[in-house]
Amino acid sequence: MANLDGVFRREWGPAVAALARWSGDLTVAEDAVQEAFAEALRAWYRTHLVAPARKAGQRAFLEFDGAALVSEVWVNGRPAGRHAGGYAGFRFDVSDLIVPGANLVAVRVDNASHKDVAPLELDIEQ
Secondary structure, eight states: OOOOTTOOEEEOOHHHHHHHTOOSOOOOOHHHHHHHHHHHTEEEEEEEEEEOOOOTTOOOEEEESOOSSEEEEEETTEEEEEEEOTTOOEEEEOTTTOOSEEEEEEEEEEOSOOTTSSOSSOOOOO
C-alpha cells in the first residue's frame, strides 16, 4: 500500500491564474470574476505513483479519505471513477489501469455547490 498524503500538485485553471498574476488595483468585468470564482472551486491534483509488480489475481485500489464535493479520478489518462459527496471516504479498483512502475494519478475536484450532492451547505461556527 502506498500512502499518497502530501504529494499531490495543485493546478489552477487559466482564469484564476490570470487574476493571480495581477498586483495592485484591478478592474475586471463581472463575468470574468464569476468565471474565476467558479474555476477556483474546481482544481486538478496530479501525482506520480510507482507501483510494484502484483501477483496474478491481486487487485490494486486507490483510496481517498474524502474530497469535497465531486471528484473524478484518472490513472494513466484513463478514467478510474467518480465520487459525489463531501467528507466521505471512497476508493476505486484500479487493477486494470495501474502498471508496474511509474503511473500518473490525476484527480479533478469540484467544490462548487451541487443541489443533488450532500452536504448542501457548510456550517462552521467561529
